[in-house]
Amino acid sequence: MRYFDLALIPTALVRRALAVAFAGVVLALASCASTGDSPAKAVQQPKNIIIMFADGATSTQWDFGRYSSKVLRNQPFVTTDVVFKEGSLGLLSTHPSDAYVVDSAAAGSAMSTGFKVNNAAIAITRDGKSVPTAMEVAKAKGKRIGLVTTATVYDATPAAFSLHALSRRDSQGLVDQYLALEPDVLMGGGADYFLPAGTPGGKRKDGKDIIAAFRAKGYQVVRNSGELKAATGAKLLGLFTDGDMDFELDRDPANEPTTAEMAAAALRALSRDSPNGFVLLIENENTDTAGHANDAASLMHALWAFDDAVKVALEFQRRTPDTLVIITGDHETGGFSPTYALKDLSTLSSRNRFYSGDDHLRMLGRITTSLNAVNEKLGKKPSGAVLDGLIAQHFPGFRLDPDLREMILKQQTLERNFSYLTQNLLGRMVARQTGYYWGTSGHTPEPAVVGAIGPGAQLFRGYQDNTDFGKHLHRLIQGK
Numbered sequence: 264m265r266y267f268d269l270a271l272i273p274t275a276l277v278r279r280a281l282a283v284a285f286a287g288v289v290l291a292l293a294s295c296a297s298t299g300d301s302p303a304k305a306v307q308q309p310k311n312i313i314i315m316f317a318d319g320a321t322s323t324q325w326d327f328g329r330y331s332s333k334v335l336r337n338q339p340f341v342t343t344d345v346v347f348k349e350g351s352l353g354l355l356s357t358h359p360s361d362a363y364v365v366d367s368a369a370a371g372s373a374m375s376t377g378f379k380v381n382n383a384a385i386a387i388t389r390d391g392k393s394v395p396t397a398m399e400v401a402k403a404k405g406k407r408i409g410l411v412t413t414a415t416v417y418d419a420t421p422a423a424f425s426l427h428a429l430s431r432r433d434s435q436g437l438v439d440q441y442l443a444l445e446p447d448v449l450m451g452g453g454a455d456y457f458l459p460a461g462t463p464g465g466k467r468k469d470g471k472d473i474i475a476a477f478r479a480k481g482y483q484v485v486r487n488s489g490e491l492k493a494a495t496g497a498k499l500l501g502l503f504t505d506g507d508m509d510f511e512l513d514r515d516p517a518n519e520p521t522t523a524e525m526a527a528a529a530l531r532a533l534s535r536d537s538p539n540g541f542v543l544l545i546e547n548e549n550t551d552t553a554g555h556a557n558d559a560a561s562l563m564h565a566l567w568a569f570d571d572a573v574k575v576a577l578e579f580q581r582r583t584p585d586t587l588v589i590i591t592g593d594h595e596t597g598g599f600s601p602t603y604a605l606k607d608l609s610t611l612s613s614r615n616r617f618y619s620g621d622d623h624l625r626m627l628g629r630i631t632t633s634l635n636a637v638n639e640k641l642g643k644k645p646s647g648a649v650l651d652g653l654i655a656q657h658f659p660g661f662r663l664d665p666d667l668r669e670m671i672l673k674q675q676t677l678e679r680n681f682s683y684l685t686q687n688l689l690g691r692m693v694a695r696q697t698g699y700y701w702g703t704s705g706h707t708p709e710p711a712v713v714g715a716i717g718p719g720a721q722l723f724r725g726y727q728d729n730t731d732f733g734k735h736l737h738r739l740i741q742g743k
């Protein structure tokens with residue numbers, strides 16, 4: 264049966280995940296029966312809530328993080344090995360109100376508000392109602408609030424957890440709303456929409472300097488890793504890049520902190536003078552961006568960077584046990600399908616087949632660039648010589664087959680659902696030699712995974728909808 268199960272990997276994965284979730288429901292029912300209590304009465308209230316969010320990551324990605332971390336860095340992956348194993352585990356259906364495949368705005372809105380919205384909308388339902396976000400509710404309860412991301416701070420996920428917009432693309436308007444909301448910690452990329460066009464990196468059309476406006480409200484502003492490390496303010500604005508922050512493989516550590524360093528700084532700032540506790544969202548967006556590019560090596564490093572930040576959150580929880588740590592994502596990105604494949608097209612015989620294993624992981628581990636960085640260097644009219652040089656320099660042991668090379672040089676797409684030409688073709692090069700295939704450059708409807716540990720964690724157990732996540736979050740924030 265193993266052979267046939269493997270032949271149907273996406274279905275098998277979903278089935279396996281459903282089995283895990285079902286086991287969770289059985290456990291939940293068993294615990295209700297043993298106490299004679301309704302689950303509603305049994306819920307403990309956390310003082311602090313840390314939401315660790317890996318955009319675009321579901322069960323295939325989490326498991327990839329687990330085994331690659333074990334093999335290539337000899338380290339446990341605490342997301343799976345601690346939180347999923349010892350905490351409460353659940354699945355979330357993710358569909359928006361207008362489709363079955365969700366974007367980060369609609370998924371984040373459902374998880375923040377408890378309401379379905381259309382794709383691209385930020386916490387505004389399809390009948391035009393602004394519904395309260397998790398961070399607004401937390402603020403109204405006197406809690407301190409923080410948003411940390413490797414994307415721009417006005418990107419879909421942090422925006423959906425705090426603000427409102429008909430379109431996630433209203434970057435300038437979203438930044439204006441942050442200034443009004445005053446999150447105690449706001450950290451990531453996206454300085455461009457804080458600064459006026461005409462100044463270095465600035466894109467604002469109204470001439471305003473929003474960094475100066477935050478400073479005037481008493482914020483400490485930090486712009487690089489050193490300044491973040493030295494930061495002592497209780498209110499922090501950290502803007503490390505004009506746009507998105509870099510992939511781990513491309514990151515300059517002097518300019519851009521790790522997700523773990525941002526998490527540590529955010530927890531330091533938020534835990535000061537917080538009698539009512541705090542709610543903190545920490546997002547790694549590179550897990551999603553790597554999926555869009557079909558970039559398995561960048562995904563792996565992003566998952567490790569995320570997991571290092573989870574370690575920081577769990578260490579904080581160890582010292583402050585009235586803290587709930589939730590790990591989740593919003594949807595799957597890339598139709599990520601580690602599988603077996605033929606070594607070449609000479610014969611379809613199973614003897615010509617390889618199963619992705621440790622040696623293939625080691626090949627991924629030797630890649631020294633993101634596919635997005637290669638794409639930037641090649642531009643829209645790639646040169647064969649530059650392409651061959653980049654492959655030789657950054658992809659030891661890999662060969663670029665003539666068909667893929669020609670498609671890159673002609674800028675042709677693999678299929679209609681692959682819209683990142685160069686990256687997706689290089690992703691296919693990596694897949695042919697490692698078995699790390701991808702089905703799309705977009706999102707898929709595989710259920711999101713949620714793991715929670717600490718007071719209130721049991722609410723997230725079982726198979727639920729992403730709006731249930733939002734409802735539970737509001738209940739825990741409001742202390743009901």
Ligand SMILES: [Zn+2]
Pocket residue numbers: 319367551552555596706
């Ligand atoms: Zn995405």
